Amino acid sequence: MKKINLKIILVLIAIVNGFSFSQSFTASMNNSTVSQYKQFQVSFTFSGNNINGVNNFKSPAFTNFMIISGPNQSTNMQIINGVTSASITYLYYLQPRSIGKFLIGRASVDYHGQTFRTKPLSITVVKGVPKSNRQANRTQSPSKISRQNIAKNLLIRATADRTRTYLGQQVIVTYKLYTRLNIASQMSVSKLPSYQGFWAEVINVSNNITFTTEMYKGKQFRVGILKMVALFPSQTGTLSVTPFEINVPVQVRIRRRGSNNIFNNFFNNPFFSNYRTINYDAKSNTIKIKVLPLPSVNVPKSFKGAVGKYSMSATLNKNRTTTNSPVDLKIVLSGTGNIALLSKPEVSLPSSF
Missing domain, CATH: 2.60.40.10 (Immunoglobulins)
Structure with missing residues (x-):
């Protein structure tokens, strides 16, 4: 036996x-x-x-x-x-x-x-062509359209699910694109945010942005998620999440003015409107997060820095077996927090195994 x-x-x-x-x-x-x-x-x-x-x-x-x-x-x-x-x-x-x-x-x-x-x-x-030259070769940006006007209708918002947290506690930061303009082609990243003082883990989101509708400052925008990241503070104090910067090619309509051409009325028809693409550099806001130290009293001896809500379950693939037959033991750790800080669970087996 x-x-x-x-x-x-x-x-x-x-x-x-x-x-x-x-x-x-x-x-x-x-x-x-x-x-x-x-x-x-x-x-x-x-x-x-x-x-x-x-x-x-x-x-x-x-x-x-x-x-x-x-x-x-x-x-x-x-x-x-x-x-x-x-x-x-x-x-x-x-x-x-x-x-x-x-x-x-x-x-x-x-x-x-x-x-x-x-x-x-x-x-x-x-050899390549400088960005400024490429833009000039494509089209001249109309002087009537200002960057300030574009900024009122296109922006990136960075939000955090909490701005006051504890050392090691998870903070979810979401970057959303708000636009009332047509995006002409694929956007490109100019500068990624810096997470100084945090352990960062990127949350996977679809590369194809799905837009919904939201009201922001009294205006209706099409809104899509650009990026999500889980941050875990590694030091106390007030920490900053720097802006996320992307280049957005927006399409704007240019009206013909100051010409006596008899075809103007025809070509001012929306179907034949003259459009231009402007490369606009969008930049998110900076987020400030206040990080508090962990409580120093009543700390369990088994605590090793993993702050969050976790659960553990264990299952067997069979409840009855015969001698010489293997049994699969599956242990699942789940929850919200920096799971990388959790140690591998210790398994206590009966003496007969």
Whole structure:
């Protein structure tokens, strides 16, 4: 009987603790060839079964590039059948300073006393056209349309579900586009927000914006979500979330004036209206968040910094079995908060297993 129980012990241990992922630190780009005035992305990702010990990230020098934004930090974590896999990514938006072939050097991080380094990346920068010239070649912006008028009808709003929180407590920040204008083509990111003093995790939203209708300051706008992020304060005090900046090509109608052309009335018909595309730089507001220290009394000994509401459930794939047959034990942790700070649950098995 004891021999049979020993086999069941081995099966259960394999289910709960039997897998681990070796650590890796890799670098990648969204394009290996870019034009001189175009932005591109470089990301450095550390992967493993535990990322809590990752620290002291050091980026390459980026000597031949301008840093538009970065490092923008995001994390990802999965727990499947008790097996944990996680990653932390440091993302940069860069723009080349000149044309040629360049090498982006190694980045490094420390993990439990060991230093990990990425491999260098090679990139080719080809000749491009400055943004101002591209806009001038497409069309001249009409002088009658001011940036102030566009700003009244198109904006980005950043909101937080709470502006007063505790150290480590989750704050959800949402960026919405409000517009009463037609967007002519795809928007582009000019500068990502900075989350200094926070652990940040990007919440996935659809790349295709779904617009709804909202009233804002007495006007009706079409509104769509651009970006959502979960922030976890790592220090106390008043912290700032810097603006999110995007370039929005808007389409405006230009009326013909000051001409005696007999065809004016015909071409002023809305069907034959003259339209122009204006590239407008939209910028969200800054958010201030006050972070309070955690209570210092009546702190449980098991508390390790994970602030939030969590629940844990455990299920077996069968309630009756025979000797030498494996039993699957599934443990699920769920809730709101920085789940990466939670330790793997300890399983107490009967002595007969």
